[in-house]
Amino acid sequence: MELDELKASWEQVNERIEKHLKLNTKLIEKMTSQNYRTIVSRIVYPELLGGLVCLAAAIAIIWNFARFDTLGLQMFSCLSVLLLFSLTLVSFLSLRGLNKADLGLSSYADTLKRFTVRKIRFQRLQRQNMVLTSLFMIVFIPTAVRLLAQKDITRSSSFWFIILPICLVLQFLVSKWVYRHYARTLKEAEALLADLES
């Protein structure tokens, strides 16, 4: 079906829609109320909760820092804190500017440009977030074992020669998958932005 054929059928569909669309005052009032729509809170609260959990874990590590009595443990705990703060920051950055726009004030092209720029930024942050999380899982193992089971697995040769190499290989594979996964979406968004700016 070509564009003009689509247009002719669109007009017929319009007539049917106008005839059978049921919309009364009560329904419109319901739709304009804040109560029924919770989209934004459903995005914001899990991200916010995730960020707060990361912050709490970082504080717990700093609070118990004296218990990390070897150089290996101190290195892993410092890296854990650094990654936890980075994850919190990435999480909060991805929420910035969400749903603040007045959609009646800008043209379609401007809204699309703003949306695409935000999408590219969000996708990049998500990509960084996933890579940081997989890295954190490795770094956090010795820190968590020390805090919860009072053991120092950095003294064990199996940690350095078996667990850590396996984890690093897995981390490399995860990162590769993440970059490939986001590559297509990012490429499409960047192409759209280039088209809008042309």
Next chain:
Amino acid sequence: MDQKEEFIDMVEKNKGLIYKVASFYADNTHDREDLFQEIIYQLWRSFSSFQNNSSVSTWMYQVAMNTAIFFLKKNKRKLPVESLGNEILEYPEPEAAKTEEYFQIMNHHIKGLNLMERGIVMLYLEGRSYEEISSLIGISASNVGTRLSRIREKLKAQISKTH
């Protein structure tokens, strides 16, 4: 007439326009009704900034199409709007089947277009002039013409690919 009553009256008069935008951007019935509700909510949010500088339908297209852009993103995160428990569009068979079939054909055709092209096609289907499309989209009228020719070519190529 207070602000809310004025708004409700405006929506009732232009409900077809809102439903058409929702139908054009959403892939299925459920998403269509979600987007329909979201557009009405965003129209209400923007209602105080509507200064009558443009026509009601122009303002409604602007808000509705801008909402659709953001809805697509939110929808990908699988966050549905709560159901109102009412069917917005109720029509008897076989009209329902015919309309659904049309929406499916249309979605099949436009899925290869980017969001900019979709916006232009939407307004073209609505019978808007190049000048009106130009002011709503925010590009020049000549650019609208160029893009529409490109879209026709794209659609033709897509048809020949599928046949």
